[in-house]
Structures are given as C-alpha cells and as structure tokens.
Amino acid sequence: MMLSLVAVAALVRADRAGLAQSVDKADEPVSGLINPQAVVFSPIAAKAYTVDTGAGEVVIANDATNSTSRVKVGAGPVSIAVDTGNGRAYVANAGDGTVSVIDGKTDAVLATLPVGAHPYSIASDSTAGKIYVSRTYSDQLMIIDAETNSVTGIKAGSPDLLAVNPRTHTVYLLGYEGGDLRVLNETSHELTNHSAGMHAWGIAVNPDTGIVYVARPGNAEVAVFYPGSDTARLIAAGQIPCALAVNPRTDTIFVVNYGSNFVTAIDGVKGHAIGQIPTGHRPEAIAVDAEHNLVYVANTKGNSVTVIDGSTYKVLATLKAGQAPYALAINPIAGKLHVANLDQTAYTTIDVSGHPIQ
Numbered sequence: 001m002m003l004s005l006v007a008v009a010a011l012v013r014a015d016r017a018g019l020a021q022s023v024d025k026a027d028e029p030v031s032g033l034i035n036p037q038a039v040v041f042s043p044i045a046a047k048a049y050t051v052d053t054g055a056g057e058v059v060i061a062n063d064a065t066n067s068t069s070r071v072k073v074g075a076g077p078v079s080i081a082v083d084t085g086n087g088r089a090y091v092a093n094a095g096d097g098t099v100s101v102i103d104g105k106t107d108a109v110l111a112t113l114p115v116g117a118h119p120y121s122i123a124s125d126s127t128a129g130k131i132y133v134s135r136t137y138s139d140q141l142m143i144i145d146a147e148t149n150s151v152t153g154i155k156a157g158s159p160d161l162l163a164v165n166p167r168t169h170t171v172y173l174l175g176y177e178g179g180d181l182r183v184l185n186e187t188s189h190e191l192t193n194h195s196a197g198m199h200a201w202g203i204a205v206n207p208d209t210g211i212v213y214v215a216r217p218g219n220a221e222v223a224v225f226y227p228g229s230d231t232a233r234l235i236a237a238g239q240i241p242c243a244l245a246v247n248p249r250t251d252t253i254f255v256v257n258y259g260s261n262f263v264t265a266i267d268g269v270k271g272h273a274i275g276q277i278p279t280g281h282r283p284e285a286i287a288v289d290a291e292h293n294l295v296y297v298a299n300t301k302g303n304s305v306t307v308i309d310g311s312t313y314k315v316l317a318t319l320k321a322g323q324a325p326y327a328l329a330i331n332p333i334a335g336k337l338h339v340a341n342l343d344q345t346a347y348t349t350i351d352v353s354g355h356p357i358q
Contacts, residue, residue, distance in 0.1 A: 034326045034327070034340075034342065035051075035078045035079045035120065035121070035327065036079075036161070036202075036243060036285055036326075036327055037078075037079035037080060037081065037121060037122060037123075037327065038050060038051045038053075038078065038079060038080070038326065038327035038340035039051070039080065039327045039328065039329045039338050039339065039340040039347070040080045040081060040082050040089070040329050041082075041329040041330060041331050041338060042082040042084070042087065042089060042104055043084060044082070044084050044087040044104055045082075045087050045089075045104035045105065046062070046063055046064050046331070046333075046334070047060055047061060047062050047063065047104065047107075048060070048061040048063065048329055048331065048336070048338035048349070049061075049080045049082070049089045049091070049102070050080075050327075050338060050339075050340050050346060050347040051077040051078060051079065051080060051091065051340065051346070052070070052077070052346035052347070053076055053077055053078060053094075053346075054346075055070075055346070056072060056073060056074065056075050056076065056077065056093075056095070057070045057071060057072055057073060057077070058070065058071050058073050058077060058080070058089070058091055058100075058102065059345075059346060059347045060102075060107050061336075061338060061347070061349050063331050063334040063336045064334075068347075068349075069107060071102060071107055071108070071109060072109070073091045073093055073100035073102075073109060073112075074091070074093025074095065074096045074098040074099075074100050074112060075093055075094075075095025075096040076093055076094040076095025076096070077091045077092065077093045077094070077095075077100070078092055078093075078094045078119075078120060079091075079092045079119075079120065079121055079122045080092070080122065081122040081123050081124040081131060082104075082124060082126075083124045083126045083129070083131065083146050084124075084126040085126040085127070085129060085146060086104075086129075086146055086147075087103075087104030087105065088101055088102060088103060088104055088110070088146070089101075089102040089104065090102075090122055090124065090131050090144065091122075092115075092119040092120065092121070092122040092133055093119065094118055094119055094120060094136075097114060097115060097116050097117045097118065097119060098112050098113060098114055098115060098119075099112070099113045099115050099119065099122070099131075099133060099144060100112055100113075101113065101149065111149050113144060113149055113151055114151070115133050115135070115142040115144075115151055116135050116138060116140060116142060116153070117135065117137070117138070118135050118136040118137055118138065119133045119134070119135050119136075119142070120133075120134050120135065120136045120160060121133070121134040121159070121160060121161050121162040122134075122162065123162040123163060123164045123171070124146075124164065125164045125166045125169060125171070125186060126146075126166060127166050127169070128166070128169050128186055129145065129146040129147055130143055130144065130145065130146065130186060131143070131144040131146060132144075132162050132164065132171055133162075134159040134160060134161070134162050134173065136158075136160065137158070138158065139155050139156065139157055139158055140153040140154070140155065140156065141153065141154055141155075141156035141159060141171075141173065141184070154189055156173055156182060156184065156191060157173065157175055157178055157180065157182055157191075158175050158177070158178055159173035159174060159175050159182065160174060160175055160176045160201075161173075161174040161176075161201070161202070161203050162174075163203045163204065163205045163212070164205070165205045165207050165210060166207065167207045167208075167210075168207075168210060169185070169186040169187060170183060170184065170185065170186065170210075171183075171184040171186060172184075172203060172205060172212055174196065174200055174201075174203045174214060175200075176199060176200060176201055177198065177199070179195060179196060179197055179198045179200075180193045180194065180195060180196060181193070181194045181195075181196040181200070181203075181212065181214060181223075181225060182194075194225055194230060194232065195232070196214050196216070196223050196225075196232065197216050197219065197223060198218070199216065199217060199218045200214050200215065200216050200217075200223070201215055201216075201217050201242055202214065202215030202217075202241060202242050202243045202244050202255075202256075203215070203244065204244035204245055204246045204253065205246070206246045206248050206251065206253075206268060207248060208248045208251070209227075209248075209251065209268065210226075210227040211224060211225065211226055211227070211268065212224070212225040213225075213244050213246070213253050213255075213266075214232075214244075215237070215241040215242055215243065215244055215255060216234075216241065217240045217241055217242055217258075218240075219234075220236065220237055220238060220239055220240070220241065220257075221234045221235060221236050221237055221241070222234070222235045222237050222241060222244070222253070222255055222264075222266065224271065233271060235266055235271065235272060235273060236273060237255045237257055237264045237273070238255070238257025238259065238260030238262055238264055238276070239257055239258070239259030239260040240257060240258040240259035240260070241255045241256065241257050241258070241264070242256055242257075242258045242284060243255075243256040243283075243284060243285055243286050244256070244286070245286040245287060245288040245295070246268070246288065247288045247290045247293065247295075247310055248290060249290045249293070250290075250293065250310065250311075251267070251268035251269055252265055252266065252267065252268060252274075252310065253265070253266040253268055254266075254286055254288065254295050254308075254310075256279075256283045256284060256285065256286045256297060257283070258282055258283060258284055258300075261278065261279055261280070261281060261282065261283065262276045262277055262278050262279055262283075263276070263277045263279055263283065263286070263295070263297055263306075263308065264276055265277065265313055274313075275313040276313075277295075277306075277308050277313050277314070277315060278306075278315060279297045279299055279302075279306040279315075280297075280299030280301075280302030280304045280305075280306055280318060281299055281300075281301040281302035282299060282300045282301035282302065283297045283298065283299050283300070283302075283306070284298055284299075284300040284326055285297070285298035285300075285325065285326055285327045285328050286298070286328065287328035287329060287330045287337070288310070288330075289330045289332045290332075291332040291333075292332060293309070293310035293311055294307060294308065294309065294310055294316075294352075295307070295308040295309075295310050296308075296328050296330060296337055296352070298321065298325035298326060298327065298328050298339065299321075299325070300324050300325060300326055301324070303320065303321055303322065303323055303324065303325065304318050304319060304320055304321055304325070305318070305319045305320075305321050305325060305328070305337065305339065305350065306318055306319075307319065307352065319337075319350055319352070321339045321341065321348050321350065322339060322341030322342075322343045322345060322347070322348040323341055323342055323343035324341060324342035324343070325339045325340065325341050325348070326340055326341070326342065327339070327340035328340075330352075334353070335351060335352050335353025335354075336349055336350070336351060336352065336353075337349070337350040337352045338350075
C-alpha cells in the first residue's frame with residue numbers, strides 16, 4: 001500500500017527522512033536523518049567526505065592512501081558541499097545551526113559559521129566563491145563567502161533542496177510543500193518562480209543545456225524546465241521518483257523510482273523516456289560517472305548498489321554496501337564509490353575499478 005502524499009510530506013518536514021519509507025506492508029520504514037548530499041567527493045583534495053550524523057563527525061576517505069580519518073564538526077551534520085576553488089568542504093550541521101569549514105589538505109576544521117536553525121541542503125558555486133545553505137522551516141537562504149567566511153541571508157521562500165549551475169551562476173531552490181521551483185540569479189539576487197507541483201523531491205541540472213529536472217513522487221513523473229520557458233514539460237517515470245542524475249556528456253537523465261525498483265533513462269534531446277533498468281529493493285540515491293558512462297544506484301532496503309552501463313542500460317553488477325545506503329559519490333579516476341549508510345560506521349568505500357563497461 002502506497003503512502004499518501006500527506007504522510008510523505010509529514011515525514012519529510014518532520015525529520016527530513018527523504019523518501020526512504022515503506023510503500024507496502026512488507027517493508028519497514030528506514031529510520032534516521034538522511035540527505036542526498038550526505039557524501040561528496042572533492043577532485044581537488046582527492047578525498048570523499050561523509051557525514052556521521054549521530055556522532056557529530058565527518059568521515060574523510062583519502063583515496064590516494066586508501067585511509068580514513070574522522071573529524072569532529074557541529075551537532076547533527078546532514079549534508080556537505082565542496083568548493084573546488086579553495087579545496088574546502090562545507091558541512092551543514094542541522095543540530096546546532098552551523099556550517100563547519102574543513103581544510104582540504106590538513107583535514108582540520110578551520111571555522112564554524114553560525115547560519116541559523118535547521119540548515120539542511122548545501123550547494124557550492126566554486127567559480128563565484130559562494131556556498132548556499134537552505135534552512136528548514138525558514139524563508140531564509142544563507143550565503144557564505146568562501147573567501148571571507150562571512151554569512152548573509154536573503155528571503156527565498158522555504159527551500160528544501162538546492163542545486164547550482166556554475167556556468168550561469170544560477171541557484172535552483174526546490175520546496176517540497178510549496179509547489180514552486182525558485183530560480184535565483186546569483187549576481188542580482190532576483191528570484192523567479194516556476195510551478196513544479198506539490199510534493200516535488202529530487203532535482204538535477206544539466207550545466208551544458210541549462211535544463212532542470214525535478215522529480216514529482218506523487219505523480220510518477222519528472223518535470224522538465226527549459227531555459228526561458230515558464231511551463232514545465234512532464235515525462236512519465238516509475239512509482240515514487242525521488243532522485244535524479246545527469247550525464248552531460250550523453251545528455252541522458254537517470255531517474256530513481258523508489259516504489260517501482262527501477263531507474264528510468266530519459267533522452268535529454270528528445271525529451272522522453274528511453275529505457276527502464278531494474279535495481280535492488282527500494283532504490284533511493286544515484287551517482288553518474290560521466291567519464292566511464294557508468295551509473296550507480298543505492299538500494300536502501302537492499303543494502304546494495306546496482307551498477308548500470310549508461311550506454312546499453314544493462315545491469316553490470318550488484319555490489320554489497322552497508323546497511324541502508326542512502327547517498328553516493330564517485331571518484332572516477334581511482335574507481336572508488338563512496339556510500340553514506342545508516343549503520344554504525346556511517347560509510348562504505350567500494351572499489352568499482354573492476355566493473356568497467358563490457
């Protein structure tokens with residue numbers, strides 16, 4: 001039995017539990033505070049950063065040395081972004097309303113910045129030197145200057161998820177309950193609204209085309225926003241689409257369908273679905289290796305990761321992950337997949353170099 005939209009909305013707003021909830025009586029809900037930005041890979045530091053929300057720590061995996069370390073941050077860290085200009089990682093701490101700034105070389109916390117209560121989503125425009133932080137239950141979008149660590153805020157409705165197009169210096173703000181996709185011009189701070197429909201969850205941007213893709217879980221579809229158009233094009237997906245990723249090299253969009261246990265592939269040029277790929281049980285997160293045209297899907301209830309060939313849409317492998325994997329980041333050079341889990345270790349690193357396209 002599928003959860004009602006009201007139930008999903010209450011879960012998202014109450015504890016930010018995402019879409020990892022039961023959709024039939026056989027499933028037990030996944031508990032814990034989860035965020036699609038819980039793990040990030042820094043190409044500058046060649047390190048992956050994963051939140052350990054319960055411990056108030058960040059796990060730092062050094063792919064060059066195959067070693068890990070932990071650093072204490074604020075209370076309840078939930079999401080991380082990396083500035084490729086200065087190599088630093090920025091950690092949103094939901095428990096104490098701060099952002100921790102981690103040095104990419106020394107792994108030390110350089111600063112703890114107050115941003116206001118309940119920070120949730122965080123995104124970086126490295127070319128502009130700006131980090132953006134949403135705050136649940138607030139109409140404020142917080143902006144951190146990467147050079148000075150100064151924090152300012154602007155009224156931006158009530159955004160949940162954030163996405164940035166660094167080529168156009170545009171920030172996209174998605175509110176789950178508000179029904180709007182808000183578009184922020186970073187220079188002028190001008191905001192424009194586009195109707196995304198109620199209960200939208202999951203956003204991805206193709207930086208090359210400027211097209212924005214938004215998952216609508218309750219409608220089993222993806223809303224596509226083209227530059228210069230106020231009306232979204234709707235593309236059918238599977239049951240409870242909840243996460244998206246774009247391969248800009250092939251202009252292919254991959255949509256995770258939590259309720260249907262498959263991924264929908266969308267042709268970005270033609271604007272329609274071109275394939276369905278089976279996954280494990282209750283997929284919830286996705287990462288694309290554009291270099292090798294590989295797609296990785298975290299199966300939250302299956303404790304596994306599905307590896308998909310981005311050209312043929314065939315499953316290459318199913319890899320064991322930790323308990324309830326819910327966020328992914330890929331190091332394409334080292335062939336390492338970093339997974340955020342809801343177990344005691346909070347992370348898993350998987351060597352995927354042995355799973356090339358065949």
